[in-house]
Amino acid sequence: MEKYIDVNGQKIRLTQELIDENPDILNKIDGKSAYFAGRARGCYDLEKINYTIRKQEYKYILPLTVMLVMVMITSNILSSxxxxxxxxxxxxxxxxxxxxxxxxxxxxxxxxFQYARRVVWSAFFSMVFSPFVSGWY
Incomplete structure (x- = not known):
């Protein structure tokens, strides 16, 4: 990964080797080039990085969703x-x-927030749909 950066008015090709040889060069570059240098540094020797893939487990989202929908429908019934x-x-x-x-x-x-929004929308549509199912119409 390489890019030309502006160091004190001079165009220099930024490479990982240049950063390794002269780490003070990072203090002389602007923010955009520093961002690129950080990304270049992070992508250097990717084969040495040990990646672990962690699957997020959402094991209680369904019971919580059911309880929220149940509470919302029950409160609508009890509101009368x-x-x-x-x-x-x-x-x-x-x-x-x-x-x-x-x-x-x-x-x-x-x-x-994303899951909460989905759950609230599902509770809303369940409340709208429940009178038609139970024959309240």
Whole structure:
């Protein structure tokens, strides 16, 4: 890997050998050339690097997704049921719905925002689809 870089107004061909012989040259180059030099340094002697392929295991994503969808659908069903506590009338869904925040928080922290977004969208479409399946229409 090689590239011409500008060192004090002079064009020099940057090679791994030049960096090995004169490591101070990296202090004299601009940011873009330093980025290239770092990449060249990282790609040098790739056959000596021991790569390990780690498969990410998402073994709890499915149960967490099912629990979140279950909580969301249950809270929608219970939202039509009124409960009276000490003179306050609230819906039954208010007891169950906070669990959805807990499951969503766990999914976001453990599996990342992308998976959490997919799970929330699947919960949303499940909630939209559930009245048609159960005959509420």
């Amino acid at each position: 049921k009124l409960v009276s506590l000490n003179g306050f009338t609230i819906t039954g869904g208010m007891f169950v719905y906070p669990l959805s925040y807990i499951f969503d928080y766990i999914i976001t922290d453990v599996y990342g």
